[in-house]
Amino acid sequence: MYKIKSVNSVVLGLCVVVWIGIIGIGVALGQSPKVIDFNMGWSFRLDSVSDYRDQGVDYQDWRQLNLPHDWSIELPFDSLSAGSSGTGYLSGGVGWYKKMFTLSETERSKRVYIEFGGIYENSEVWINNTYLGHRPNGYVPIVYDLTAYVNKNGEPNVITVKVDNSKQPNSRFYTGSGIYRNVKLFFTSDVTIAYNSTFITTPVINEQQAKIKIQLEIVNHLARRQNDITVETQVYDPQGDLVSQEQTKELRIHGGVNQFVEQNLTVAQPLLWSPDTPHLYRAVTIIRQGKRELDRYTSVFGIRSFHFDAAQGFFLNGQSLKIRGVCLHSDLGALGMAFNRSAAKRQLQIMKDMGVNGIRTSHNPTATEFLDLCDEFGFIVMSETFDVWKHPKNPYDYHLYWDEWYERDLVDHIKRDRNHPSLFIWCLGNEAQEQWHDPELGSAIPVRLAAIVDSLDGTRPTTIANNEMSKDNPVLMTTAIDIVGYNYNHQKWLSFPQEHPGRKLIVTESTSALESRGQYDLVPMDSIRKWPVRWDIPFDGGNEDKSISAYDHVHTPWGSTHEESLRVFETYSHVSGMYVWTGFDYLGEPTPYTWPARSSYFGIVDLAGFPKDVYYLYQSVWTETPVLHILPHWNWQHGDTIDVVTYYNQADEVELFVNDVSKGRKAKEKNNLHVSWAVPYEAGSLTAIAYQDGVEVRRTTRHTTGEAVSLVIKSKQDTFDTAHEELAFLEVLAIDVGGNEVSHFNEWVNVDIQGGGRVVATDNGCPTDLMSFQSWTRKAYNGKLLVVVKGDTANEIIVSVHADGLKSGIRKLVMK
Ligand code: GAL
Helix, strand or coil: CCCCCCCCCCCCCCCCCCCCCCCCCCCCCCCCCEEEECCCCEEEEECCCCCCCCCCCCCCCCEEECCCCCCHHHCCCCCCCCCHHHHCCCCCEEEEEEEEECCCHHHHCCEEEEEECCEECCEEEEECCEEEEEECCCCCCEEEECCCCCCCCCCCEEEEEEEEECCCCCCCCCCCCEECCCEEEEEECCEEECCCCCEEEEEEECCCEEEEEEEEEEEECCCCCEEEEEEEEEEECCCCCEEEEEECCCEEECCCCEEEEEEEEEEECCCCECCCCECCEEEEEEEEECCEEEEEEEEEECCCCEEEECCCEEEECCEECCEEEEEECCCCHHHCCCCCHHHHHHHHHHHHHHCCCEEEECCCCCCHHHHHHHHHHCCEEEEECCCCCCCCCCCCCHHHCHHHHHHHHHHHHHHHHCCCCCEEEEEEEECCCHHHHCHHHHHHHHHHHHHHHHHHCCCCCEEEEECCCCCCCHHHHCCCCCEEEEECCHHHCCCHHHHCCCCEEEEEEEECECCCCCCCCCCCCCCCEECCCCCCCCCCCCCCCCCCCCCCCEECCCCCCHHHHHHHHHHCCCEEEEEEECCECCECCCCCCCCCCCECCCCCECCCCCECCHHHHHHHHHCCCCCEEEECCCCCCCCCEEEEEEEECCCCEEEEEECCEEEEEECCCCCCCCEEEEEECCCCEEEEEEEECCEEEEEEEEECCCCCCEEEEECCCCEECHHHCCEEEEEEEEECCCCCECCCCCCEEEEEEECCCEEEEEECCCCCCCCCCCCCEEECECCEEEEEEECCCCCEEEEEEECCCCECEEEEEEEC
8 A cells, every 4th residue: 555645747658669679589488499597507796886797807706696586585684774664674785697608509500589587676788798788677578689799609608787776765565686587598590480479369269169369470580581481380289189280371581570470270179278277278389491490489378268247247268257366476485586486386376275266466577487387277367567657656666767668568568478378467557646646647658558458469458456446536537448446445346336337347456454373462353453543644553572463353444354355355246356465475565563574464374375364264265175264272361261263164053162161053144254252261172163954064173282392394295306496395383292283382493404405495474583584593483484495416305493392303305
């Protein structure tokens, strides 16, 4: 939430986007004929004083590392950091990266490109003393053509990258710093598919067949016309069988020209993509000259149809489907922004198990590999480009670059991501200042952005996230945007059809409730607290330890409890989807607190990936998984009155027992999504039994626990793949003599590894823990600790965890 009064109003430059040939090189990475993972073996130095652009600079003593890399996550939390609470008190600075590489003769005979998945921010790149360019935006892919500059004689080349994240504050949330996404080199022929020009759509879909339209541009980098060029596309079904193919007639392509090609194929009895059946097809496009194959590209796509209806919401493949989504920032908790596939996969699996079927990539383009995972898992993605337009939210944020870069950044975002079947909606802005302060730009910018999207992708609707609901908001009122996006304001969802007749609604962001995992204040659970009291009044209340009670009874003044927004959302069919703020806690924005709180309280799951209680509220409503969850823990003072809550499904009622004495059966009343009892605390056991038709179907018990006697390590995996930089996520718990999890265990734990490998990070989900995330020693928080481990060349490693006076926990991991 951010509203400020800003003053400047500068007229938006409405110049026409000339896309063709902006980059003019081979298609997206992963599709090109030869792609090299370029992450390994970089040298790095954090230094905002000296200039290292020169190739001759001695960098022998620089730090050696592999990408992706985020240097901010390695710095100490600093109460004086210029990014302040917004970026989690982790600082920026200027970082330099260098990498030396040589190319083989075959590679030198090709065109050579480098692609950075994302560099935060203000990157400049050189090769062998030639300046390649500058890119302010920290989230878009960046590509440079190296062909003219690599040494043709086989001598080594040096790439130098300067990353300047020194001007702070430049974001409302944690951004990380550095080359934090994958880097690849790729090689193409002189006649090839223009970079990210491939666009696959499915204009006709029925049970018998799907029509597949493939549009692309062939570019000829040579001076002379090239004859006998053909383009063949083969479509493979999810099982890998060839199901359709088509070849163009012979084309003549003039030097320096991009030639448009369209192919139309048919797939019989298509397997449709959906969250439950995320079937993926592959289109393999081969460019030949005569019989000679020049390049071969693979594009993954899905076959699905959808539409939004003003009254009935979202329909996928003809079926009504509510989009039950969450917003996610791009950080991966203790790993910072450094992208890691297994960490992203873990996040998405946790969300899927909760019943989530939608992800909003707030508030910027995400890693392309993250979207690959969304394709595979089956999420309905709302992909966002900007948090800031022309008017600032922070002194050094994107507004500084808006005029010069917005078109290019939006175009690059759309062209990179438009083939992902999981991507359904382009979200073009979030809570833009123009809503309040600039009627002229507030109308002009959405129109311009929507026109750019439509010119590149006529198949997906646009939206913009608004938090100003009045009809004076030019952004909300513009009909150039297909779907009205509401942030919060659940009281206004019901009246939307009357207020905006014929228009469609999606809740781009909801809730913003606050909680610390496993923390409970003994105030009546139905006493709802708004923290802070108002968005613009500094907060001086709350708990001394800066915790927030997890009964789902604290929320921001612009938000609601989880249960409240969820109930309203599920009631109205015209509310097509809702993206809850947020699925996971994230670094920065520790609303309502400041130092030493350094990460958010909004997550349904904490920063370490441990679910808070409300996770089971959603799971009980959004899944078929049987749920009977009981809270709080059962270690209190004799005489305390405790509110006991259960979230459940697939049952008519629940009975609560304290030490086997019934406290009564209850069923959810009215629209409630939980049942609760206020009971006097007695040490012993707390049991909930769920009944259906009077028959017990489920029970769960919490015990009063004694002191912890041993640590145990839980992990869903025993093997992991070192070749793919896979990480193991180990959950450490403390148990008492009875084998019960001790939820009040908050002691120091040390991690040890034998046989190779290292701890990449530890975390406990506590928003005020200022210990470095790379530390091998950390206190548990409310009974839990996460250890993230990376293997090396060893066949197996033994991870052990130790705490004073406790039996150690041990786990063997085998490398693949
Ligand atoms: C929203 C904003 C998010 C986040 C959230 C916190 O208004 O879009 O980025 O700040 O508030 O409640």
